[in-house]
Amino acid sequence: MKKIKVMHIIGRLPVGGAENLLLTIVRNTDRNRFNLIVCCLDKEGQIAEKIRQGGIKLVCLGTTRVRHSYRKIRRLVELLRHEQIDIVHTHLYKADFWGRLVSLLYGVPVICKTEHGDVNSFKNKPFYFKAAEYLCFNKILDRLSDGIIFISEAQKKEFEGKRIKMKNSFLIHNGLDTKRFSSSNKRRSQDRSEKLSKNNIVIGVVARLSDRQKGQSCLLLAMRKIIERYPEAGLLVIGSGEDEGRLRDLSAQLGLDGSVSFLGVRDDIPELLAGMDILVQPSVSEPLGVSILEAMYSGLPVVATNVGGIPEIVRHGETGFLVPPKEPDALADSIIKLIDDPAMAREMGEKGRETVMSGFTGDIYTKTLEDLYVSLLKRKCRNRNYRYADLFEIT
Structure with a gap:
């Protein structure tokens, strides 16, 4: 027919x-x-x-x-x-x-x-x-x-x-189109607890650089507190947008040039996620958040704001932490909590992957x-x- x-x-x-x-x-x-x-x-x-x-x-x-x-x-x-x-x-x-x-x-x-x-x-x-x-x-x-x-x-x-x-x-x-992700992502995620314990910490944010909606400036402010506790922590900022110049300037003003890398638009997100330890979504508004699903499927714990549809995929205390928007201290505290407890971070990552596989x-x-x-x-x-x-x- x-x-x-x-x-x-x-x-x-x-x-x-x-x-x-x-x-x-x-x-x-x-x-x-x-x-x-x-x-x-x-x-x-x-x-x-x-x-x-x-x-x-x-x-x-x-x-x-x-x-x-x-x-x-x-x-x-x-x-x-x-x-x-x-x-x-x-x-x-x-x-x-x-x-x-x-x-x-x-x-x-x-x-x-x-x-x-x-x-x-x-x-x-x-x-x-x-x-x-x-x-x-x-x-x-x-x-x-x-x-x-x-x-x-x-x-x-x-x-x-x-x-x-x-x-x-x-x-x-x-x-999430899981066919884009190789099985190696899951194997590499199993080593993250050891990596965290060695202070070799990679934090990532994947979003359009539109600060009014995505809130990257809040994460940059939070990074100051994180680096005071863990000097070897680094942040990967993935994406492009109208606020890229302003966010780069803010990073320099905060003295984060050696800890923050702006990677622009990338088509190798699965590979980049496989090298991260924590995915952060500091959005001010967010209907759902595909990058969160990508991170969860890759076995990453997520720290995100409690806005829009994010609580429908991130369960607070189970697959990550939810914090209020525009609060750098709360964001930093939740990230530090994951770094302090590698076993909890790994368990959250595993539950996050199960969540995506079962419904997303x-x-x-x-x-x-x-x-x-x-x-x-x-x-x-x-x-x-x-x-x-x-x-x-x-x-």
Whole structure:
């Protein structure tokens, strides 16, 4: 029977949480049931080649400028018509706006989006997208969409509390593509307690360098207290962003140049995590935190802030420690506690890996998403009597 055609639409494809989740989806989707296409509205980025390597068709429209809106709409309509898409799934705000608007106008049977940010994330968007938010366009598009997928319970409650109650909202926790991680990571994690006892300590943070959301400055302040106790401790800052220069300056002002390394964007995260002892996520806001899942799967204990969806994956005192945001002393104390007790750190790392394996893998996420696709398509076929529904078997 004919496969269900799904088009994922995203603005661009740099290294990031939403982009990596999309990569996880396309790598784990059942190709016997679904035919996937990825449409990138702007330039491709580092994730594009990985998508192509998986045998997925990738189409880049090459523009997100407002003055090119007509051209973008025309090309997207042509693509939808040519590919005969059954389901459109959008990611991030540009694709959520343009992708859903064009798909609704064209009449794509099922339209859904994954909400990757928090309810106030539109404040960082360009002016015309802020205007769209204020004019309730996104609320209208949400109501007209068949599915709004949230990545954590906290995020879902936040949106439903500040916007209209969405009957079409669904919760699917982020999943980690464990195929990216070699078995050597697990073996190397077993030696961490010995490494900690020798004071050869590597602390890491993996996040976009946007201090207002990710809180890296709090970790830099905490490092002063950590280094007073353990002078050989070092911090790896992985990622790039608008605050990189300011964070580098702060590190220098605090006298941490010899202890802090800024590594930029990396595509060898599994290997870097295998060499760390503790993963820290000092976020001010965080819908879930894919880097936390990566660290837990690698056998690392986690110290993170008690915000957003983080408590849904990090169990305080079992797989790591949760601390209030913007409190460097509390952050430092929890990190020092792990360094002081290597056996506890190793046990937390092992429990963290079990947590990911039992509920947060890419296979689990994608299977749940596939079931949702089929459910939404069945419902639309029943409600609207779409003639195309007889062309393929929905099982």
